[in-house]
Amino acid sequence: MEYSQFESIQHAEQTLPEKVADQISQLIIENQLTSGDKLPNEFELGAQLNVGRGSVREAVKLLVARNVLEIRRGKGTYIADNPGQIDDPLGFAYYSDQLKLALDLVETRTVIEPWIASMAAQRASEDDIVQLHQSRLLVEEEILAGRNHLPKDKEFHTSIARCTHNLVMPKLIPIITYSVELFGTLNGNRLQSETIIGHRAIDEAITAHDGEAAANAMRQHLKQNRIELEAILVERKRQEPSKR
Amino acid sequence: MEYSQFESIQHAEQTLPEKVADQISQLIIENQLTSGDKLPNEFELGAQLNVGRGSVREAVKLLVARNVLEIRRGKGTYIADNPGQIDDPLGFAYYSDQLKLALDLVETRTVIEPWIASMAAQRASEDDIVQLHQSRLLVEEEILAGRNHLPKDKEFHTSIARCTHNLVMPKLIPIITYSVELFGTLNGNRLQSETIIGHRAIDEAITAHDGEAAANAMRQHLKQNRIELEAILVERKRQEPSKR
Numbered sequence: 001m002e003y004s005q006f007e008s009i010q011h012a013e014q015t016l017p018e019k020v021a022d023q024i025s026q027l028i029i030e031n032q033l034t035s036g037d038k039l040p041n042e043f044e045l046g047a048q049l050n051v052g053r054g055s056v057r058e059a060v061k062l063l064v065a066r067n068v069l070e071i072r073r074g075k076g077t078y079i080a081d082n083p084g085q086i087d088d089p090l091g092f093a094y095y096s097d098q099l100k101l102a103l104d105l106v107e108t109r110t111v112i113e114p115w116i117a118s119m120a121a122q123r124a125s126e127d128d129i130v131q132l133h134q135s136r137l138l139v140e141e142e143i144l145a146g147r148n149h150l151p152k153d154k155e156f157h158t159s160i161a162r163c164t165h166n167l168v169m170p171k172l173i174p175i176i177t178y179s180v181e182l183f184g185t186l187n188g189n190r191l192q193s194e195t196i197i198g199h200r201a202i203d204e205a206i207t208a209h210d211g212e213a214a215a216n217a218m219r220q221h222l223k224q225n226r227i228e229l230e231a232i233l234v235e236r237k238r239q240e241p242s243k244r
Numbered sequence: 245m246e247y248s249q250f251e252s253i254q255h256a257e258q259t260l261p262e263k264v265a266d267q268i269s270q271l272i273i274e275n276q277l278t279s280g281d282k283l284p285n286e287f288e289l290g291a292q293l294n295v296g297r298g299s300v301r302e303a304v305k306l307l308v309a310r311n312v313l314e315i316r317r318g319k320g321t322y323i324a325d326n327p328g329q330i331d332d333p334l335g336f337a338y339y340s341d342q343l344k345l346a347l348d349l350v351e352t353r354t355v356i357e358p359w360i361a362s363m364a365a366q367r368a369s370e371d372d373i374v375q376l377h378q379s380r381l382l383v384e385e386e387i388l389a390g391r392n393h394l395p396k397d398k399e400f401h402t403s404i405a406r407c408t409h410n411l412v413m414p415k416l417i418p419i420i421t422y423s424v425e426l427f428g429t430l431n432g433n434r435l436q437s438e439t440i441i442g443h444r445a446i447d448e449a450i451t452a453h454d455g456e457a458a459a460n461a462m463r464q465h466l467k468q469n470r471i472e473l474e475a476i477l478v479e480r481k482r483q484e485p486s487k488r
Contacts, residue, residue, distance in 0.1 A: 104413075175416075
């Protein structure tokens with residue numbers, strides 16, 4: 001690569017392990033190492049970066065914490081799946097008003113996901129559509145078996161985003177569906193049958209390459225989510241009338 | 245808080261420091277500790293969580309790596325600014341095709357930011373508008389002084405997102421403007437005067453509470469960005485005709 005955005009990762013006041021962690025990151029980027037590739041051992045890295053093995057070990061710990069590397073016991077250090085991507089990357093868990101956050105996430109989804117559905121309909125390949133069907137059926141299976149379908153539900157929405165062939169959209173879905181598991185488990189059977197019907201409508205419109213129908217089906221699906229969420233909020237306020 | 249999304253953070257195969265890190269996270273959430281608050285010391289934490297100080301120390305390191313905590317030398321451990329939010333949270337630096345990524349980021353911005361501008365016009369308070377003006381003037385100052393204006397440029401777009409009063413949108417801006425610094429520095433004077441004009445048009449429309457004009461001004465601004473980016477890509481291909 002003839003350019004590097006590496007400076008943007010670096011900070012003014014770095015400890016030595018942080019500096020070494022950044023150097024290892026750069027090494028991964030420059031050598032285009034990807035998920036499952038093995039990192040050179042501590043000794044080689046220390047020699048290459050001209051630092052002690054203790055600093056390398058601390059740097060590796062930092063990169064494990066950031067989900068760039070993973071340690072496989074007895075085997076060595078490997079590049080993680082989706083390197084650099086962590087759960088809850090925006091720190092939503094630390095927000096004090098989780099109800100406001102959930103409503104704002106639904107609003108955000110309503111901006112992004114109808115566009116995603118429309119582009120998915122326009123750009124999906126035959127393979128994408130096969131994957132989408134499969135993903136939808138996995139959600140239905142969970143619901144019909146009475147299991148928690150929400151992880152599979154998020155994956156279905158990610159599958160739709162993958163059909164757009166935009167690299168960013170599938171990465172945004174796990175962020176903007178953050179609240180789904182928080183409030184989703186409180187929902188009863190009503191939303192579950194609406195989930196099945198909604199997902200089928202979206203899937204059908206994408207399969208038919210009908211962008212407008214796909215966007216509308218997604219809008220309808222998210223509207224149901226919002227209505228359910230608002231009902232939960234009303235219920236919660238009713239139950240705690242004196243609590244501020 | 246009567247509910248907890250804490251399960252979603254936990255993983256099946258956790259080491260002891262990872263488990264302790266999750267417990268400390270939960271403690272921060274439950275006690276609603278925020279940026280600048282001090283964490284209890286290692287001794288107290290160890291006693292409270294019933295683990296040794298070594299595990300607490302390792303856990304704190306993990307949370308520092310995730311930007312949940314920061315260590316102030318000689319003072320103690322504090323909750324970080326924007327806890328849990330890290331630079332490049334989606335690991336974009338590790339993508340091999342940075343040019344495709346940059347184009348997909350512009351496409352993503354074109355979906356989200358016109359909506360943001362429109363809602364900003366509808367929802368901005370007087371205070372928001374004062375902040376927005378100030379943020380715009382800081383960009384102009386950098387450009388006119390010949391300094392790199394791109395960090396301030398990102399802050400201007402974040403200021404617009406703040407006017408929506410949606411908690412999520414201002415957090416998405418740093419993610420979707422990731423590529424700005426990567427390719428922005430290559431631009432000449434032309435884009436810089438267009439930046440000033442574009443920002444003024446957006447600011448004026450928001451100040452006038454004209455949602456449609458704000459969305460259109462944002463669309464125009466992003467279109468200029470996309471055209472410049474495509475020109476850079478063409479130029480780059482021309483310079484490396486034989487490189488695959």
